[in-house]
Amino acid sequence: MDPVRRIMKETQRLLSEPSPGISAKPDETNFRYFHVIIEGPYQSPYEGGVFHLELFVPDEYPMVPPKARFLTKIYHPNIDKVGRICLNILKKQWVPTLQIRTLLISIQALLAAPNPEDPLDPQVAKHWKENEPEALKTAREWTLKYAIDN
Amino acid sequence: MGTGNSTQTNTQNNGQNTRRTNPQPQNRGMYYGGPVLYGGQFTPDSNRHPLANRYPSLTNLQPPRSLYLKPPPQIKNSVTVVNSTNLRKDTLILKTPENNPQLYMIEFQFDSTVDTIVSLYFCATESRNQNGEIIFNSVNKYPVLKREYPSGFKQLFSQKEEEAINFSSLNQQQRNLFFFRQIPNQPHIFPIVIYLEKKSEPKIEQQPLTNQPPQESLKDAPKEKKELLKKNQKKQNKKQNKKQNKKQNKKNGKNNPNTPNTQNNENIQNNENTQNNENTQNNENTQNKLEAQSQVSYVSFNYDQKSQKFDLKILQQKILIKIQMKIQMKIKMKIKIQNENQNQNQNQNQNQNQNQIVDNDLDQSLTVTEKNSNTSKESNNQDNKCVICLTNPRTVTILPCRHTCLCLECAQILRFSDDKCPLCRTKITSLLKISTEKDI
Numbered sequence: 001m002d003p004v005r006r007i008m009k010e011t012q013r014l015l016s017e018p019s020p021g022i023s024a025k026p027d028e029t030n031f032r033y034f035h036v037i038i039e040g041p042y043q044s045p046y047e048g049g050v051f052h053l054e055l056f057v058p059d060e061y062p063m064v065p066p067k068a069r070f071l072t073k074i075y076h077p078n079i080d081k082v083g084r085i086c087l088n089i090l091k092k093q094w095v096p097t098l099q100i101r102t103l104l105i106s107i108q109a110l111l112a113a114p115n116p117e118d119p120l121d122p123q124v125a126k127h128w129k130e131n132e133p134e135a136l137k138t139a140r141e142w143t144l145k146y147a148i149d150n
Numbered sequence: 151m152g153t154g155n156s157t158q159t160n161t162q163n164n165g166q167n168t169r170r171t172n173p174q175p176q177n178r179g180m181y182y183g184g185p186v187l188y189g190g191q192f193t194p195d196s197n198r199h200p201l202a203n204r205y206p207s208l209t210n211l212q213p214p215r216s217l218y219l220k221p222p223p224q225i226k227n228s229v230t231v232v233n234s235t236n237l238r239k240d241t242l243i244l245k246t247p248e249n250n251p252q253l254y255m256i257e258f259q260f261d262s263t264v265d266t267i268v269s270l271y272f273c274a275t276e277s278r279n280q281n282g283e284i285i286f287n288s289v290n291k292y293p294v295l296k297r298e299y300p301s302g303f304k305q306l307f308s309q310k311e312e313e314a315i316n317f318s319s320l321n322q323q324q325r326n327l328f329f330f331r332q333i334p335n336q337p338h339i340f341p342i343v344i345y346l347e348k349k350s351e352p353k354i355e356q357q358p359l360t361n362q363p364p365q366e367s368l369k370d371a372p373k374e375k376k377e378l379l380k381k382n383q384k385k386q387n388k389k390q391n392k393k394q395n396k397k398q399n400k401k402n403g404k405n406n407p408n409t410p411n412t413q414n415n416e417n418i419q420n421n422e423n424t425q426n427n428e429n430t431q432n433n434e435n436t437q438n439k440l441e442a443q444s445q446v447s448y449v450s451f452n453y454d455q456k457s458q459k460f461d462l463k464i465l466q467q468k469i470l471i472k473i474q475m476k477i478q479m480k481i482k483m484k485i486k487i488q489n490e491n492q493n494q495n496q497n498q499n500q501n502q503n504q505n506q507i508v509d510n511d512l513d514q515s516l517t518v519t520e521k522n523s524n525t526s527k528e529s530n531n532q533d534n535k536c537v538i539c540l541t542n543p544r545t546v547t548i549l550p551c552r553h554t555c556l557c558l559e560c561a562q563i564l565r566f567s568d569d570k571c572p573l574c575r576t577k578i579t580s581l582l583k584i585s586t587e588k589d590i
Contacts, residue, residue, distance in 0.1 A: 002541070096560075096568070
């Protein structure tokens, strides 16, 4: 198996047929490093926001998951202040059938459906559980403040 | 206070004494868990128990089995099987005569390249005899239908009116058996079992195979033996075999048209008394037939509420192979047949595949599992490429979930790194390499 070949194939497909609301471009100097942009899902507090992520594909890929991190600040119970993401397929539930594309779609879905039951940022999760409308409002404010590109 | 101090010093002294008298073993730091779990001070010795140093008096200590280092699942090669008989699934129907709508008669078509015995068991249980061969027994002594057929394609089997199933004549218990309602603490009962069996040729079995040169034995030997011998011989011999097979097929084909009807009439047996004898005979026969090959179809009734009629549904088809070593292999063909209407397209695909195989004179060895995977996955996956490397064709099936999604190379990597199926995350027990026709 040639992991580089698989990464190349995936990159080609990502560039030629991008998923709606997701763009992933490899770095010019490192084909394992991707600059990812995810648009905030429709009817979510992140709607209208443009979120930048970095994604790194390790050597052992696809046996191990890629590493992904939010660069844009986001108010979300499963994403902490540094931008780390709590998502099962980024950890134990990764299977080599999954690809960069499917992973990014999952992250997009995570924005649409936050899961405060399995939090990464306990304060945000507490806020979410106790007063969801207010938390959504904060998320909206953060989106307008940090995630609107000029 | 004074007494208290003295006691403390005493105990300390005692402790020191004991330490001095029992010197510590050289290899320290071993706990119950094993060397890897609790630090690396201990050099693992597979022949000794980790506690054997500390407790030399215990001689029964066995070296520990490593629980956490399981051997990776092995990649096995698939065995090619020549299927000499095949029931056509789509032709299996339940007929009712116009005069008497309460009667039900089973009808189906089948292909065979050898003389076959078709047996219909009603309300049958599956069990193994002393040799490990699978046998069927009818519960409630329901008569077993048995007919012999010569080799040929698209042969028709149909029940006659005398043999037809009449539900109204059955009592409640018998009816329950037919409709798959199980009795607790009893073996599974299949409503109908259709058993297509290769007719044995007693002359061959008496000949000692080992004394003969392989080429001579090939002429008469059943196909399984040929298959085994084929593997051992070179390609040149293969061609000869094929020619011989074709000749045989042609000969058998010529004999076809007149014989089946007469044989049918002779072999119909309805009485329960004869049926018992037949069962015992059957057992004896199967004991002699080590190389016999058969296909079993498990069928159940399906009540269609719209048309208020009964229908037949194949639950599973199995091919039983008896190889020379008395090892019996089972290859299950799990066939999920839902509503016939929904899956008409798929069925058509399957038919096409089957026809293609038939066109090849059933000569080419085909792998059963591959046939299945092709039919089910062609529609879903446009490119049949390995899901991991996305380049090589899929050649390895994961067991027990039967997902054919890997190439050999990726399977090698996966079996050391992960024990879950990449599609459904079930634990992998073993991997099966499927040899395609190109490889052979």
